[in-house]
Amino acid sequence: xxxxxxxxxxxxxxxxxxxxxxxxxxxxxxxxxxxxxxxxxxxxxxxxxxxxxxxxxxxxxxxxxxxxxxxxxxxxxxxxxxxxxxxxxxxxxxxxxxxxxxxxxxxxxxxxxxxxxxxxxxxxxxxxxxxxxxxxxxxxxxxxxxxxxxxxxxxxxxxxxxxxxxxxxxxxxxxxxxxxxxxxxxxxxxxxxxxxxxxxxxxxxxxxxxxxxxxxxxxxxxxxxxxxxxxxxxxxxxxxxxxxxxxxxxxxxxxxxxxxxxxxxxxxxxxxxxxxxxxxxxxxxxxxxxxxxxxxxxxxxxxxxxxxxxxxxxxxxxxxxxxxxxxxxxxxxxxxxxxxxxxxxxxxxxxxxxxxxxxxxxxxxxxxxxxxxxxxxxxxxxxxxxxxxxxxxxxxxxxxxxxxxxxxxxxxxxxxxxxxxxxxxxxxxxxxxxxxxxxxxxxxxxxxxxxxxx
Numbered sequence: 001x002x003x004x005x006x007x008x009x010x011x012x013x014x015x016x017x018x019x020x021x022x023x024x025x026x027x028x029x030x031x032x033x034x035x036x037x038x039x040x041x042x043x044x045x046x047x048x049x050x051x052x053x054x055x056x057x058x059x060x061x062x063x064x065x066x067x068x069x070x071x072x073x074x075x076x077x078x079x080x081x082x083x084x085x086x087x088x089x090x091x092x093x094x095x096x097x098x099x100x101x102x103x104x105x106x107x108x109x110x111x112x113x114x115x116x117x118x119x120x121x122x123x124x125x126x127x128x129x130x131x132x133x134x135x136x137x138x139x140x141x142x143x144x145x146x147x148x149x150x151x152x153x154x155x156x157x158x159x160x161x162x163x164x165x166x167x168x169x170x171x172x173x174x175x176x177x178x179x180x181x182x183x184x185x186x187x188x189x190x191x192x193x194x195x196x197x198x199x200x201x202x203x204x205x206x207x208x209x210x211x212x213x214x215x216x217x218x219x220x221x222x223x224x225x226x227x228x229x230x231x232x233x234x235x236x237x238x239x240x241x242x243x244x245x246x247x248x249x250x251x252x253x254x255x256x257x258x259x260x261x262x263x264x265x266x267x268x269x270x271x272x273x274x275x276x277x278x279x280x281x282x283x284x285x286x287x288x289x290x291x292x293x294x295x296x297x298x299x300x301x302x303x304x305x306x307x308x309x310x311x312x313x314x315x316x317x318x319x320x321x322x323x324x325x326x327x328x329x330x331x332x333x334x335x336x337x338x339x340x341x342x343x344x345x346x347x348x349x350x351x352x353x354x355x356x357x358x359x360x361x362x363x364x365x366x367x368x369x370x371x372x373x374x375x376x377x378x379x380x381x382x383x384x385x386x387x388x389x390x391x392x393x394x395x396x397x398x399x400x401x402x403x404x405x406x407x408x409x410x411x412x413x414x415x416x417x418x419x420x421x422x423x424x425x426x427x428x429x430x431x432x433x434x435x436x437x438x439x440x441x442x443x444x445x446x447x448x449x450x451x452x453x454x
Contacts, residue, residue: 013384016071017452020386021420023067024450028422035060035424045089045234046114049227050186052084052107053199054286056276056390060424062090064448068272068386069094076252078270080260080377081277083288085111091274092251095243099270099380101256101263103323105312106185106292108257109304113182113227115255117175117247118235120228126176127224133167134160135217144298146313151203152192152294160216161188165298177303179231183223185295191216192294199291201316257305259322261369263376270380273387277373279394279403279443281325281366289319324373325366335364341371341413344405352397359397371410378414381453387416388450390424392443404447415454422448 028035035057047058065087069075075096079087082100088111091098102108143162153161161184168180193209195202203209238244243251256263282288293316301308312319320326339346345367352359381387391407393400408418424446 013452017419020067020071021450024064024420024422027063027067031059031063032424035063036426045230045237047084047086047089048230049113050084050110050182051189052110053288053291055084056086057424058086058090060448061086061274061390062093064388064422064450065090065096065272065274066094068274068388068450069096071386072271075271076268078273078377078380079275080263080273080373080380081275082111082255083107083276085114087274088253089114092238092243092249092253095241095251097252099254099256099266101258101260103257103259104288104292104319105257105299105301105304105308106296107288108255109178109182109185109299111255112178112304113231115253116235116249118231118238118244118249119175119247120232120235122173123176123179123231124228126171126173127180127228130164130167130171130180131217131221131224133170134163134220137163137166139163139166146297149297152194152201154193154209154214157191157214157216161191161298164216164220169300174303177300179227180224181299181303183220183227184298186223187216187220188295188298190219194294200287201290201293255305257307260324260373260376263380266380269382269385271382271385273377273381273385275377275387276390277370278324278366279392280396280401281362282320282323283317283326284362285394287317287320289321289323290316292319324369325362326369328361328365330361330364330368334368335360338364338367338371342367342406342409344402344409348396348399348401351399355397363396363401367406374410374414378411378416378453381416383453385453386419386450387453388448390446390448392446394443404449407449411451416451417454419450419452422450424448 047055065077077087077091077096077098079098079100082088082102084107085100088098088100092115100111139162140159141162142158143165144158149158164184164187168177168184171177171180190196191214193204195204235244235247238249243249279285289312293313296313301310312322335349339349348363349360352363389407391403393403395401426443426445
């Protein structure tokens with residue numbers, strides 16, 4: 001089939017787009033109530049392996065992807081902001097090939113475990129060895145030391161984590177090690193002195209730190225068992241659907257660690273891009289880097305990706321500073337050029353002008369980097385391919401920043417034309433939402449924008 005997707009009976013791309021928009025509108029009317037519910041990832045097979053912040057709603061992404069993939073033969077899916085791999089998992093559930101990229105090594109680790117292999121028997125045997133070895137380890141030497149570590153870990157916790165780390169390192173199978181590293185990441189998150197109520201690193205009060213009963217080995221064992229059960233369930237489902245061969249997913253999966261702005265051109269463009277970018281810079285929205293900092297300190301980065309560099313651990317904010325909007329050094333014409341590229345931003349910058357300069361800087365820095373990232377995202381989409389973006393308009397300085405309208409304007413400059421717009425309402429009071437900025441009180445809903453690359 002050619003690159004241009006056409007629905008059955010469509011005589012032109014315009015007719016195909018109109019039919020696709022109608023199908024998506026019908027889908028929203030039929031399934032919109034499910035999309036508005038809280039993210040039920042805890043019970044959705046692969047989506048509960050690690051508590052990653054601001055995950056997309058699996059049901060919504062699956063529904064949209066199912067409609068989009070029906071327009072292509074053997075489609076390949078692309079997500080340039082792969083995060084915890086919601087799009088990856090739903091692509092696998094539909095038997096599709098997938099390419100994902102993210103700057104966060106923890107995100108790539110989660111995705112690699114989700115991608116398989118599903119050798120759960122080997123994982124279970126390895127898990128028992130790791131648990132037994134760590135409990136029998138008499139060494140009282142800390143395996144990980146970094147500035148201010150005592151703020152985040154009690155000595156007893158750090159010793160237990162060190163023994164688990166040493167036990168994982170001697171396991172010979174890389175897939176087993178990655179499975180254990182992910183369980184250790186969740187254990188670090190739960191056993192550290194950082195508060196769980198926020199993705200930012202905030203230490204608990206000292207009296208609470210002293211009084212907490214922490215069972216590191218128990219937490220690690222429970223996490224391993226839970227993840228084993230979910231991988232087993234997913235593997236059995238994939239095998240039932242004919243999507244597993246000797247424990248390996250039958251489709252092709254490629255995962256890339258790196259800045260989206262530096263993504264290399266691909267000789268195999270994808271037919272579908274399904275993604276949800278950050279809704280602003282990581283410092284003032286979701287601090288993905290801070291959330292990953294403590295877990296990554298205990299993981300051998302070489303097992304995640306050969307390109308992994310410990311410069312992301314230079315400080316608690318290093319990874320966020322490397323992400324979109326992380327550098328707020330602005331050129332004199334940045335705001336002006338952004339308003340030219342995305343006229344919908346002009347009113348925002350005019351509203352922010354009388355306010356403290358930081359408001360303008362953080363919005364301008366994010367949109368500058370976001371604009372610069374779009375060519376790398378678009379070039380991975382085949383001519384005639386479709387792309388769907390889930391976005392939300394956050395509040396800055398008492399007003400909304402129109403990321404949805406700006407995205408339309410910025411993509412049109414790359415010959416990417418809008419097909420339709422879907423809406424997802426976020427119920428009031430829901431705190432565990434899929435919103436990318438993690439603040440349900442500042443975003444009342446999300447928008448899914450669907451486009452075609454001309």
